[in-house]
Amino acid sequence: MGKTTAEKIFASHLVDEPFTGTKVLRLDVVMCHEITTPIAIADLVARGKDRVFDATKIKAVIDHVTPSKDSKTATQAKMLREWARRHDIKDFFDVGANGVCHALFPEKGFIRPGYTVIMGDSHTCTHGAFGAFAAGVGTTDLEVGILKGVCAFREPKTIRVNLNGTLPKGVYAKDAILYVIGQLGVNGATDRVLEFRGPVVDAMTMESRMTLSNMAIEAGGTSGICMPDMVTVEYLWPFIQNEYSSKEAALAAFSQWRSDDDAQYERVLDFDLSNLEPIVTFGYKPDQVKPATELAGTAVDQVYLGSCTNGRLEDLRVAAEILKGRKIAPTVRGILSPATPKIYQDAMAEGIIDIFMEAGFCVTNPTCGACLGMSNGVLAEGEVCASTTNRNFMGRMGKGGMVHLMSPATSAATAIEGKIADPRKYL
Numbered sequence: 001m002g003k004t005t006a007e008k009i010f011a012s013h014l015v016d017e018p019f020t021g022t023k024v025l026r027l028d029v030v031m032c033h034e035i036t037t038p039i040a041i042a043d044l045v046a047r048g049k050d051r052v053f054d055a056t057k058i059k060a061v062i063d064h065v066t067p068s069k070d071s072k073t074a075t076q077a078k079m080l081r082e083w084a085r086r087h088d089i090k091d092f093f094d095v096g097a098n099g100v101c102h103a104l105f106p107e108k109g110f111i112r113p114g115y116t117v118i119m120g121d122s123h124t125c126t127h128g129a130f131g132a133f134a135a136g137v138g139t140t141d142l143e144v145g146i147l148k149g150v151c152a153f154r155e156p157k158t159i160r161v162n163l164n165g166t167l168p169k170g171v172y173a174k175d176a177i178l179y180v181i182g183q184l185g186v187n188g189a190t191d192r193v194l195e196f197r198g199p200v201v202d203a204m205t206m207e208s209r210m211t212l213s214n215m216a217i218e219a220g221g222t223s224g225i226c227m228p229d230m231v232t233v234e235y236l237w238p239f240i241q242n243e244y245s246s247k248e249a250a251l252a253a254f255s256q257w258r259s260d261d262d263a264q265y266e267r268v269l270d271f272d273l274s275n276l277e278p279i280v281t282f283g284y285k286p287d288q289v290k291p292a293t294e295l296a297g298t299a300v301d302q303v304y305l306g307s308c309t310n311g312r313l314e315d316l317r318v319a320a321e322i323l324k325g326r327k328i329a330p331t332v333r334g335i336l337s338p339a340t341p342k343i344y345q346d347a348m349a350e351g352i353i354d355i356f357m358e359a360g361f362c363v364t365n366p367t368c369g370a371c372l373g374m375s376n377g378v379l380a381e382g383e384v385c386a387s388t389t390n391r392n393f394m395g396r397m398g399k400g401g402m403v404h405l406m407s408p409a410t411s412a413a414t415a416i417e418g419k420i421a422d423p424r425k426y427l
């Protein structure tokens with residue numbers, strides 16, 4: 001019987017099965033940020049176990065609130081910084097070199113097909129876009145991962161999601177994943193792996209695949225996996241060209257991690273996206289979705305473009321195409337946070353930053369900041385934000401604030417009108 005990608009990764013990384021169904025896996029990458037890792041560090045220090053299993057496999061970044069906004073966040077940053085120095089963690093990214101973890105680490109080439117990846121962050125599922133098993137974990141698992149380079153999982157069953165057809169103009173990966181979450185529900189994939197397949201995914205860039213995988217957790221999914229292919233090889237080529245004689249050789253090696261044709265799935269879902277419209281959330285759960293046309297006219301106070309979901313160069317490009325030569329509504333605050341310094345620089349080189357600024361946007365440094373309501377764009381009570389992020393929970397971007405999730409294109413159109421708007425008329 002064939003195996004899924006997740007089953008192949010579990011089989012190849014298995015070091016122990018202490019109880020039936022509980023599998024201890026060897027880890028290829030342990031990623032760390034300044035919100036959750038300092039708690040693990042403090043506990044390891046208190047237990048007299050201030051060690052790391054392999055400094056080259058640990059990647060750390062200060063990204064959630066950076067530059068620090070107060071004493072608390074400065075202390076969190078300091079703890080991570082000192083720990084990284086103490087253990088000679090070379091892949092540590094501090095102010096000036098830092099960006100949102102799930103955008104920065106893939107951009108640095110740290111993720112490869114077949115890898116096991118953990119982080120004390122729920123959107124670690126993003127890295128499944130490379131054909132990896134990547135999962136968010138709690139503090140205890142993170143501590144064990146840092147110390148021993150292993151993590152215990154119950155082997156998840158896989159739900160295969162076939163995205164068929166082709167995405168129409170003005171409709172993007174974000175609309176596709178919001179639609180899928182709307183169909184599955186916020187618990188529809190709990191403790192399951194979501195495997196994204198089909199012609200829509202095959203045609204996507206790595207950036208778009210990361211947008212898909214990023215939101216697997218919003219349907220409860222442990223990881224959101226895409227099949228490694230030539231798109232994956234091309235993205236990683238600058239980092240792997242010394243390891244393989246040709247791109248074809250890399251593709252052959254990566255292909256071992258693709259699910260077999262006769263793999264067994266718990267469920268197979270088929271969605272034809274050829275007639276999909278731009279999608280927007282309307283409530284406090286990411287499965288509460290409607291076509292943008294139905295919510296058109298809903299006034300917003302702020303438009304936020306950024307985050308690990310949609311703060312990448314292709315996102316900025318799409319929004320800039322709409323904003324070019326236009327001004328955002330006077331009633332709206334537009335905030336752009338390019339997700340990494342490289343994205344920021346590339347966007348500057350392409351004139352995208354100018355377009356945003358001329359339209360009336362404020363451009364912040366790369367950080368999570370506003371996405372989780374901590375800095376650089378926190379909402380006031382009763383305010384409404386159109387956002388390219390992944391969570392619309394009550395108060396997510398500020399106490400008493402409301403968030404509508406949408407694509408970069410829809411948010412750009414919304415910024416122009418000051419009300420939720422269909423981006424297709426601007427394309």
Ligand SMILES: CC(C)[C@H](C(=O)O)[C@@H](O)C(=O)O
Pocket residue numbers: 035036064120121122123136372
């Ligand atoms: C701070 C961190 C633990 C959190 C997460 O795990 O997702 C954050 O990234 C978020 O998106 O809410």
Ligand code: SF4
Pocket residue numbers: 064100101102121123307308309367368371372389390
């Ligand atoms: S950008 Fe938002 S969702 Fe992504 S890791 Fe940061 S806080 Fe979490």
